[in-house]
Amino acid sequence: MSLTVRPGIEQIVGYVPGEARSPANTRPLRLASNELPFGPSKAVKSAASAICAVANRYPDGGAVLLREQIGRLHRLEVDRVLAGSGSEELLQLVCRAFAKDGDEVLSSQYGFMMYPIIARSVGATPTFAEERDFHVDVRAMLAAVTPATRVVFLTNPANPAGTYVPRSDLELLIRELPSDVVLVIDEAYAEFVDAPDFASALPYAREASNVVVTRTFSKIFGLGGLRVGWAYAPREVVEAVNKIRLPFNVSAVGQAAAIAAMHEPDHVQRTRAYIRQAREWTSERLLKLGLQVAPSVTSFILVGFPTGCPGTAAEAVVDLRSSGILVRPLGAYGLHNHIRITIGAHSDMRRVAARLASYLKRAARK
Numbered sequence: 001m002s003l004t005v006r007p008g009i010e011q012i013v014g015y016v017p018g019e020a021r022s023p024a025n026t027r028p029l030r031l032a033s034n035e036l037p038f039g040p041s042k043a044v045k046s047a048a049s050a051i052c053a054v055a056n057r058y059p060d061g062g063a064v065l066l067r068e069q070i071g072r073l074h075r076l077e078v079d080r081v082l083a084g085s086g087s088e089e090l091l092q093l094v095c096r097a098f099a100k101d102g103d104e105v106l107s108s109q110y111g112f113m114m115y116p117i118i119a120r121s122v123g124a125t126p127t128f129a130e131e132r133d134f135h136v137d138v139r140a141m142l143a144a145v146t147p148a149t150r151v152v153f154l155t156n157p158a159n160p161a162g163t164y165v166p167r168s169d170l171e172l173l174i175r176e177l178p179s180d181v182v183l184v185i186d187e188a189y190a191e192f193v194d195a196p197d198f199a200s201a202l203p204y205a206r207e208a209s210n211v212v213v214t215r216t217f218s219k220i221f222g223l224g225g226l227r228v229g230w231a232y233a234p235r236e237v238v239e240a241v242n243k244i245r246l247p248f249n250v251s252a253v254g255q256a257a258a259i260a261a262m263h264e265p266d267h268v269q270r271t272r273a274y275i276r277q278a279r280e281w282t283s284e285r286l287l288k289l290g291l292q293v294a295p296s297v298t299s300f301i302l303v304g305f306p307t308g309c310p311g312t313a314a315e316a317v318v319d320l321r322s323s324g325i326l327v328r329p330l331g332a333y334g335l336h337n338h339i340r341i342t343i344g345a346h347s348d349m350r351r352v353a354a355r356l357a358s359y360l361k362r363a364a365r366k
């Protein structure tokens, strides 16, 4: 007799993380996973390493200090804050708590790759609403809701597009979505945004009975390696997730580092300003090379190779890799003419722009 994997799981095309190694260099330039180019501050490092002295002790399973600090920072009720091993864990747990075999889990055309994987993992069917020019179309999302839809995932701002849903559209989605559907608004990149008509869903979630907002310490706080995320959710959702999460899901090191990082608002502000400036510089450079760049409010850019361009996305990825630069190919999203480039240090951005320029020149001579 042989083992039988559950049908939903068999259908999953596994998540392919951004490349982290390159054949050419022992230390590649990693621009494929939306990581910050610099490590944590001294204070965060020392808070994290202090925990190693008591690593024999389990972490606080309720992550109380971490959740209290999140509550203070964002003015949220602490008993509605969940901590997770990265926000990804919370996305998964919410879906597991509310969707089952035969249900539908809706996201937008170029939503984060993990949503359909999570949907399949619980036996549900992933469904998608078309986007308009790399912008989420909330009207199309509402139209794609069926009686079988149990969970809707919205990434705001979006990955890999880097665009955002403006406040009025967010309000429309929250208002019009049936109240028996859980709306998960994934704000992994929200802290990078400074557009005036962007709104976090946190204040809306306070009043709504079906809205969950997820955030992470992996992006602007630069703690991706420590796996800390959080969610603000209705009490009913918190209760359900607490029943099924692992009892010690956030490591003690992660909790200590995240708490210390929240004490450094200036650091976050400097990071936001730096990323914005480097993103604008890079976008301008690549536009001058004849490439397309979607208007990003995040720590990465979606770069297109238009018709008539001498190069292709697939070849560019290979060429960049051969010089030790790793960017994200987007074939898994059906975006065969695009790549995603994470904003790194100034020198990284100069290097990737120069290499793309040289690649396009060589491609034009072919």
Ligand SMILES: Cc1ncc(COP(=O)(O)O)c(C=O)c1O
Pocket: 033, 034, 085, 086, 087, 088, 089, 112, 155, 158, 159, 186, 188, 215, 216, 217, 218, 224, 227, 228, 229
């Ligand atoms: C849109 C989006 N949501 C969630 C995550 C997961 O982040 P975390 O590290 O908190 O699990 C990512 C990571 O790349 C992301 O891009």
